[in-house]
Amino acid sequence: MVVPTKMLGMPLVARISERSPGLFNISLSVILFLFASVAFAQPDGEKLFKGNCASCHKPDKDMTGPALKGAVARWEGKGDIHAWVKNSSAYLKTGNPYATELFNKWNKSVMTAQALSDEEIDAILAYADAYVPPVPKGPDPTTVTPEGEGSNWPWLVVIALLLLVVGLSLSGVKRSLSNAVREAEGKEPEPDMSFGQRLRNWAWHNKAAASILGLFIVVFLILKMWDAAWVIGVYGGDEVPHYKPEQPILFNHTLHAGKADKGNLAINCQYCHSSAEKSKHAGIPSTNVCMNCHSAVNEGRTPEGTKEIAKIYAAVGWDGKAYTGKPEPVKWVKVHNLPDHAYFNHQQHVSVGKLECQECHGPIDEKMDVAEQWAPLTMGWCIDCHNTKDVKMAGNGYYDEIMARLEETDMGHAELKKYLDDEKISVKELGGWECAKCHY
Amino acid sequence: MSTSKRNPAITISALALVVLSMASCGGDPNSPGVEYMPDMYRSPAVEAYVDYGQDPYHFSEELAQGQRNTQSAKLPPVGTIAFAADASKAQFNMPYTYPNTVEGYEAAGLELKNPIAMTEATVEQGKVIYAKFCQHCHGEKGEGDGAVVTNGNYPQPPSYTAALKDLPEGKIFHSLVYGKNLAMGSHASQLNKEERWLVTRYVQYLQNGGKMQREMAAVVPATPAAAPATN
Numbered sequence: 001m002v003v004p005t006k007m008l009g010m011p012l013v014a015r016i017s018e019r020s021p022g023l024f025n026i027s028l029s030v031i032l033f034l035f036a037s038v039a040f041a042q043p044d045g046e047k048l049f050k051g052n053c054a055s056c057h058k059p060d061k062d063m064t065g066p067a068l069k070g071a072v073a074r075w076e077g078k079g080d081i082h083a084w085v086k087n088s089s090a091y092l093k094t095g096n097p098y099a100t101e102l103f104n105k106w107n108k109s110v111m112t113a114q115a116l117s118d119e120e121i122d123a124i125l126a127y128a129d130a131y132v133p134p135v136p137k138g139p140d141p142t143t144v145t146p147e148g149e150g151s152n153w154p155w156l157v158v159i160a161l162l163l164l165v166v167g168l169s170l171s172g173v174k175r176s177l178s179n180a181v182r183e184a185e186g187k188e189p190e191p192d193m194s195f196g197q198r199l200r201n202w203a204w205h206n207k208a209a210a211s212i213l214g215l216f217i218v219v220f221l222i223l224k225m226w227d228a229a230w231v232i233g234v235y236g237g238d239e240v241p242h243y244k245p246e247q248p249i250l251f252n253h254t255l256h257a258g259k260a261d262k263g264n265l266a267i268n269c270q271y272c273h274s275s276a277e278k279s280k281h282a283g284i285p286s287t288n289v290c291m292n293c294h295s296a297v298n299e300g301r302t303p304e305g306t307k308e309i310a311k312i313y314a315a316v317g318w319d320g321k322a323y324t325g326k327p328e329p330v331k332w333v334k335v336h337n338l339p340d341h342a343y344f345n346h347q348q349h350v351s352v353g354k355l356e357c358q359e360c361h362g363p364i365d366e367k368m369d370v371a372e373q374w375a376p377l378t379m380g381w382c383i384d385c386h387n388t389k390d391v392k393m394a395g396n397g398y399y400d401e402i403m404a405r406l407e408e409t410d411m412g413h414a415e416l417k418k419y420l421d422d423e424k425i426s427v428k429e430l431g432g433w434e435c436a437k438c439h440y
Numbered sequence: 441m442s443t444s445k446r447n448p449a450i451t452i453s454a455l456a457l458v459v460l461s462m463a464s465c466g467g468d469p470n471s472p473g474v475e476y477m478p479d480m481y482r483s484p485a486v487e488a489y490v491d492y493g494q495d496p497y498h499f500s501e502e503l504a505q506g507q508r509n510t511q512s513a514k515l516p517p518v519g520t521i522a523f524a525a526d527a528s529k530a531q532f533n534m535p536y537t538y539p540n541t542v543e544g545y546e547a548a549g550l551e552l553k554n555p556i557a558m559t560e561a562t563v564e565q566g567k568v569i570y571a572k573f574c575q576h577c578h579g580e581k582g583e584g585d586g587a588v589v590t591n592g593n594y595p596q597p598p599s600y601t602a603a604l605k606d607l608p609e610g611k612i613f614h615s616l617v618y619g620k621n622l623a624m625g626s627h628a629s630q631l632n633k634e635e636r637w638l639v640t641r642y643v644q645y646l647q648n649g650g651k652m653q654r655e656m657a658a659v660v661p662a663t664p665a666a667a668p669a670t671n
Contacts (some may be wrong), residue, residue, distance in 0.1 A: 050584075051603065054596040056621045063595065064622040110542055235473055244469035260587035267588065268572040274630040281488050292625030293577075293588065296595055334490075337472060340483040372469070 043120045045127030052114055053124060059131035063296060065106060068128035085121050087113040168195070235337075237376030244372035245333040249311045255301070257365040269357045269365070270350075276357070277350045284332050287316040335373050342379070343438050352398045353391070353427075382438070386427035393425060402430060531555060532633040540618040545611060552610030556637045558644065558652050566642030569635050573627060574643075582646035595623040600646045607647070612640045 049059070049068075056064035075081040078098035083091045088111040092099050116124075179189040193201065203210035227239075235243035256272075258264030270276055275283035290312045298313075298320070300306040317324040338344050349355045358364060362374025375381060393399040406412035419429040431437065475481055483490070516522070524530040538544040538552070556562050570578075579585035582600030589596050598604045616636045619626040631639065645652060 050596045051598065055598055055623050056595070058595065233473060233475070241469065243472055245472070246470055260591060263591050265576060265588045265592050266586075267576045270572045271576070271630070274573075284489060286629065288625070288629055292619070292627070293594070295625060296623045297592070332489075337481070339481040340487075341480040 043117075043123040045123035045125075048116070048120050049124045049127050052116065056111070057128075059128040060133060064109070065111060066102070068125060069131055070129065072125050072129065081125070082118045082121050085111075085114050086116065089113075234376050234378055236373035237378070237381065239376070242372040242374060243335060244370055245335060247333055247370070248331050249315075250304075250308050250370070252305075252369045253364050253371055254367060254369050259365070264365075273357075276346045279347055280345045282346045287312055287327070287330065291316055291318065335371055336377060338377060341439060342382075343440065352396065354396070383428070383433060386432040389426060390424040391427055391430065529634060532637075534633075536617050536628075536633070538614060538617075545614050548614035549608045549611040552613055554609045554613075554637050554640055556634070556641060558641055560652070562638055562641050563645045563652060566638040566640070566645070569631065569639040570642045573630060574639065577624075581650075582643065597623065600643060601649060605647055609640050609644060612643050613637065616640070 049057075053068065057066070057068050059067065060069050061067050072081065075084070075098065079096040080091070083094075084096075084099055088099070088103075090113075092103055114121075175190065182189055231240045234240055254264060256265050256267050257269055258266065260266035272285040272289055273282040274285075274289075275281060294309055294312055295318070298306070298309055300309055311330075312318075313320070315328050315330045317326040317328070349360075350357075360375050362368065362372075364371060364374070368374075391399065393403065403416075406416045419425045426432070521535070522533045524533050538548045575586055576588045577584075577586040577594060578597050578600070579589070583602075584597040584599045588594045600607075613636055615624065616627050616631065616639070618628075627636070
C-alpha cells in the first residue's frame with residue numbers, strides 16, 4: 001500500500017478514515033480489536049528486565065537491590081509499586097512508611113528513575129515472579145579435561161618383568177621334564193643350579209655373546225642416565241610430567257578464560273594478570289580483582305565451585321554485602337620457578353615481542369582446569385625461540401628505533417642485509433644470544 | 441658365592457617395586473622436585489611473589505618467622521604521587537578527588553573532562569584496553585552481551601547504545617574508578633588513569649554507534665535516566 005506523502009505524519013486511524021470515510025466504522029472496530037489483542041498483549045517482561053533492571057536486581061536473589069520475585073506481594077496494600085519504580089526518590093517524599101523502610105534497609109541507595117509504563121512494570125514483575133533459574137550452560141567443569149596421560153614406561157617394565165617370571169618358571173618346568181627324560185634314559189640328572197650359577201655358567205661358555213650383551217646393557221644404562229640428567233630440575237615440556245601444584249583456591253582457568261563458544265566466560269588473560277604488559281611479573285590478581293565479578297557471583301556451576309568462591313570471600317573479608325576489613329592472604333603456590341641467575345621479563349615479551357600468553361604457557365584456556373608448567377623453562381628452550389622466531393618489527397616503536405639506527409650507517413646496512421639472508425630477523429640477530437641479556 | 445637357592449620371582453618383584461617407587465617420585469604434580477644446587481635458584485634480594493618466610497637458604501629461623509606471611513603485593517603509601525618521567529603524563533598520576541557517593545558521581549558527570557582528545561589513534565588504543573578489560577561483560581559493541589553475561593548468567597550491564605547512550609564521560613570515568621552497583625567492581629587497580637581515559641574514549645565511540653563525532657559530554661548536562669542529584 002502506497003501512502004500519500006501528506007498522510008505520513010497522521011495517525012493510522014486518521015489516515016484510514018480520510019481515504020475511505022465509509023469504511024471508518026468497520027475499520028475502527030477491527031482496529032480496536034487488534035489494538036486490544038496486540039498492543040495490550042504483555043510487553044516482553046524478560047527483555048525489559050534484562051535491559052533496565054538486571055544490572056542491580058536479580059529475579060530470585062538480593063543483589064544491589066532486593067530480589068524482584070514476590071515484590072508485588074510484598075508491596076500489596078502498602079503503597080504504589082508503580083510510582084516507586086518510576087521515581088523512587090519522589091515517592092519517598094510522599095512519606096510512605098514501607099518505602100522509607102525499604103530505603104533504609106538498602107543502605108539508602110537511590111534507585112535510578114525508570115521511564116517505564118505501568119504495563120511494562122507489571123510485565124517485569126510478572127516475569128520475576130514466574131522466574132525459574134536456568135540450568136547452567138556450558139561444559140560440566142568436572143568432566144572437561146580427562147586426566148593427563150601419565151608416562152607408560154613403569155607399566156611396560158612391569159609387563160616385561162612378568163613375562164620374565166613366566167619365562168623362568170617355564171624353563172624350570174622344562175628342566176624338570178628334561179631331568180625326568182634323563183632319569184628314564186638312566187643318565188645322571190643335570191646338577192641343580194641356582195639362576196645366578198646358570199647365568200655364570202652360560203656366560204663362561206659364551207664369552208663373546210656375554211661381552212656384547214654386557215656392553216649393550218652398560219651403554220643402555222649410561223644413555224638412560226644421560227637423558228635423566230638433562231631433565232634434572234625441569235618440570236615442564238614434553239619429557240617430564242608437568243609441575244601442577246594444588247592451589248589454595250581451585251581456580252579453573254578453562255572456565256574463566258576459555259572460548260565463549262564452548263560455554264566458557266572468555267575473560268582476557270590480562271584482565272586478571274594485568275601487569276603482564278607493564279611489569280616483569282605477569283602478576284597474581286589480588287582478591288579485589290576476583291571481587292569485581294564475584295561480589296555478584298556467589299554460586300559456582302557445581303557445589304564444589306560454590307565452596308571455592310566462599311574461599312575468596314573468606315580471604316577478602318566479605319560477608320555477602322560489605323567488606324569486614326579482615327582479609328587473609330591467599331597463599332598461591334608459584335608454578336613457574338625461574339632460578340635467580342636467569343632474568344625474564346613479561347613486559348618485554350608481551351608489549352614489545354607481542355607474544356600470545358599461550359605460546360609459552362600452553363593451552364591454558366582450553367584444557368587446563370588447573371594451571372601447570374607447560375614449557376620446560378630450560379635455557380635451550382629460551383634460546384631456541386630467540387633463534388627461530390620471526391621478530392614482529394612493523395609498527396613497533398622499540399624496533400623502529402633499532403631499524404633507524406641500523407639504517408644510519410653503511411655498516412648498519414651491511415648488518416641488516418646479513419640479518420635478512422633468511423628473510424627474517426630473529427632475536428638472536430638483534431643480540432638476543434648475548435649472555436648478559438639474561439644473566440647479569 | 442651363595443649357594444642358597446633364591447626364587448628369582450622374589451628378586452624381580454623387589455626390583456619392580458623399586459622401579460615403581462622411583463616412577464611415582466618423579467610424577468607427583470604437587471612436588472616442585474628437589475632443587476639441584478639451590479644456591480643460585482633463590483634471590484637474596486627481595487623479589488615479588490616470594491614468601492621469604494619459606495626460604496630455608498638465606499635467613500635464620502628467627503628472621504624467617506618475621507618474614508612469614510608478609511604480603512608481596514602492596515598499595516603505595518597513602519598520599520604519595522608516582523613520579524612521571526614524561527611531564528605530559530604527570531596529570532595521570534594525580535589523585536582522583538571525587539568521592540564515591542551519588543553526589544560525587546553527579547559532580548564528576550558535570551565537571552570532569554577527558555584530557556585525551558578523540559582521534560583515530562586514541563580510539564584504537566582504547567579498543568585494545570576495552571577488549572581486555574570490558575568486552576567479556578559489556579560485549580564487543582557495548583550492548584551488554586559479553587560471554588560472562590550470556591554463558592555465565594551474570595547481571596546484564598545496560599547497553600551503551602540504548603540506556604547509557606548519553607552517559608557523560610565523567611560518569612564513565614567515575615564508574616571505572618569506583619565501580620558501579622554490585623555487578624561492576626572498581627577497575628582502578630588494573631587500569632591507570634591514562635588507560636581509563638583512553639577506554640572512556642572507546643566507550644564514547646561505541647555510544648556514537650562506531651563514529652568519532654558527537655562530543656556529547658559537554659552538551660548533555662544530566663541524563664534523563666540518571667538518579668536525581670540530591671535527595
